[in-house]
Amino acid sequence: MNTAWKCALAAALSALALGASAAGDEAQRRRLVGQADYYVREFEKEVARQRGGEKAVWRTKRDALERVQRLKTDYPDDPEVDALFKRVKSALMKSKGDYTEVAAEWTAYKRNEEALRKVIADAGAKAWNELIAERGAKALKKPFPAPDYREKSVDDLKGTYVVLEDIEYPRRQFYGATGEYVASGKPSLGFYFVNIATRDWLGPYEAVKRYRRGVDSSLEDVQKWMVIGEIVDITAENPNPGEEAVGNVQYGWEVKPIALYVPGHVMAVRDDKGEATGRFIGEERVEAIKDGWYTVKEVPADVTPERLMEIFMTAIKEKNYKLYRDCIDPELHKSEMGADQLKYHWDLHQSRFHKEYVHATFGKAKITVQKGFDDSNDLENFFLDEGQKNTLRKIEGVKVEVATVESKAFDENGKQLGSPHPHKLIRRGGGRWYVTDYAPRF
Secondary structure (H helix, E strand, C coil), X not given: CCHHHHHHHHHHHHHHHHHHHXXXXXXXXXXXXXXXXXXXXXXXXXXXXXXXXXXXXXXXXXXXXXXXXXXXXXXXXXXXXXXXXXXXXXHHHHHCCCECCCCXXXXXXXXXXXXXXXXXXXXXXXXXXXXXXXXXXXXXXXXCCCCCCCCCCXXXXXXXXEEEEEECCCCCEEECCCCXXXXXXXXXXXXXXXXXXXXXXXXXXXXXXHHHHHCCHHHHHCCCEEEEEEEEEEXXXXXXXXXXXXXXXXXXXXXXXXXEEECCCEEEEECCCCCCCXXXXXXXXXXXXXXXXXXXXXXXXXXXXXXXXXXXXXXXHCCCHHHHHHHECHHHXXXXXXXXXXHHHXXXXXHHHHHCCCEEEECCCEXXXXXXXXXXXXXXXXXXXXXXXXXXXXXXXXXXXXXXXXXXXXXXXXXXXXXXXXXXXXXXXXXXXXXCXXXXXX
């Protein structure tokens, strides 16, 4: 075999090897692209199902990102890989949740609430300082260490006042052998047991709850309250009762509450003159102030389901309980239990608009006829004359329509929180629309 022939053969074999290598590399690329495309499509489907909402755990997100990242590194100029990269990039942004610009009016309720909080807080601080000045001559100069029951008798301390700054309710609430109390203190410093079983506590406490519901949602973030009270007795209780709690019986001074105070927020006292047995300072001014900021004051008779949901949300944000109640199906709050449920879910809505989201938008209502003749059923009505339709209107009774409206909630940064939530509304006999499931979050 001559040298020329050997060179030609070597060149041919080399070319075949290179061709085979290129073909193998192309087959591998196509396989990797196909696998990545599958995971990208699955990730896109997951994102689409969330409909603008963020998700804690994504089933295919990591696989899609890792496979496309590897392809983009190995084949930076490949058009198919670049297309996958752009799709993952888009899906990734969508997976973070939809977002929008926050309009100033969306958060106006927070500014109004803060202004009202300051009015009531200033009135409460003034009243508290006046009360302390009035009772100061008969008050302990400092509550702790508490007077030693071995050295002081009840007669020595009866009529003496004490200011307690660490009242944690309900964390330190307990049911004892002699009553229901909130404990203040510890074994090394002595104890006070604030009696919370009488109207001296219950009246002011209910007033504070009205303040939280109608004025200031931020009160739920407060951990400690202040109480000025009168020492009326001494008792022996275990302030840490319960099977799992560790504690011994302790002597402590029983305290009758005179006023509850949350600095920067509210002061409340017992008051038997009104409808309740307590009031917070400045309570008589609240409704007049709030009336000036209400943007909606009543529900129109011809309200649409979409507009009713907007009014329902506005009532919650602007702390207009009467309007909130007027949005809801009266059948749901005729009983005392129903009325209590309204208040319970009002509190939940207040908390969510305080901590989670600031606004919601609403989609187009989907309306179905639950009962009665359906005027909108064009398919069936095509076969019926007017007489037959009138007959069906009579025999099928009062028409009941149900509407479903979806909401999208946004936080103060404009980010959508979660997927859209459905809300149900009802209309009977062509009358006004009402919200039926008022509990769901926005």
